[in-house]
Amino acid sequence: MSKALPNTRVAVVMPAYQAAKTLLRTLADVPSDWVDDYILVDDASSDGTAELARSLGLHVVVHERNTGYGGNQKTCYRTALQRGADIVVMVHPDHQYSPTSIPELLRLIVEKKTDAAFGSRMLTPGAALAGGMPRWKYLANIALTKLANVVLGLRLSEYHSGFRAYHRRVLGAVPFHLNSDDFVFDTEIIVQLRSRNFRIAEAPIPTRYFSDASSIGFVASCRYGLSICGVLWCYLLHRWGLRLDRRFAHRGDQ
Numbered sequence: 001m002s003k004a005l006p007n008t009r010v011a012v013v014m015p016a017y018q019a020a021k022t023l024l025r026t027l028a029d030v031p032s033d034w035v036d037d038y039i040l041v042d043d044a045s046s047d048g049t050a051e052l053a054r055s056l057g058l059h060v061v062v063h064e065r066n067t068g069y070g071g072n073q074k075t076c077y078r079t080a081l082q083r084g085a086d087i088v089v090m091v092h093p094d095h096q097y098s099p100t101s102i103p104e105l106l107r108l109i110v111e112k113k114t115d116a117a118f119g120s121r122m123l124t125p126g127a128a129l130a131g132g133m134p135r136w137k138y139l140a141n142i143a144l145t146k147l148a149n150v151v152l153g154l155r156l157s158e159y160h161s162g163f164r165a166y167h168r169r170v171l172g173a174v175p176f177h178l179n180s181d182d183f184v185f186d187t188e189i190i191v192q193l194r195s196r197n198f199r200i201a202e203a204p205i206p207t208r209y210f211s212d213a214s215s216i217g218f219v220a221s222c223r224y225g226l227s228i229c230g231v232l233w234c235y236l237l238h239r240w241g242l243r244l245d246r247r248f249a250h251r252g253d254q
Helices: 023-028 049-055 068-082 099-110 135-152 168-173 185-195 218-239
Strands: 010-016 037-042 059-062 087-090 116-120 164-167 200-204
Touching (some): 010 023, 010 068, 023 049, 068 087, 087 099, 087 168, 099 200, 135 185, 164 168, 185 200, 185 218
Parallel strands (some): 010 087, 037 059, 116 200
Antiparallel strands (some): 087 164, 116 164
8 A cells, every 4th residue: 555545555557659758757756655556558550558567667568569549548447447446546647747746636536535536637726738738629528528518517627637636446447448449538437437426526736738748639639529529418317318329228227
């Protein structure tokens, strides 16, 4: 068990693709007193990410073919649960999100008794733009977040951050294996949490855009936005009883 949380096993999971340049910087910022297990899932990188991770003592799982961001997360969470994690923290190894904020997310779960904790770039006014977020992404983030909040009845400041922590009771209850292998996975799992009345809390995190950090372009972002709208529409149809969606159904509903 970690020194900071002696009764809780914390696993950091890293969905990795071509992360050899940034992995060391990411790990250097992880507060090791708060973490028991480090898991890196390499999504068929060609830059030696897996070899570097093994040399650093991480538990490494390698995909023989690229499964996508969502597909990588599925392996991350399954592996963490199999290795006995009580809380799973997703940290992108491209160093775009600062792992120094891990204690804030863990405190929300342990002390505030929430089920999931998300790092938000939008909680501090102006911080996202100051950190280099393109204005068009900033405005799209706000619009999609407002839409999702209306549909789901939540008050989150952001749905699109990849820095998150989940209690194992969440990952054991939601059928995340049914979700997309693409980026919209992050929204699908929020809808799944909402449909099962799990609690979500947020903590402010800094925004960092730089050349080695992964980021999707304008066209891919448009597809991502449309995918989010599609997920929200499917959820509404399910909630209204017009079309069963296994992603959002409870076991007794299927």
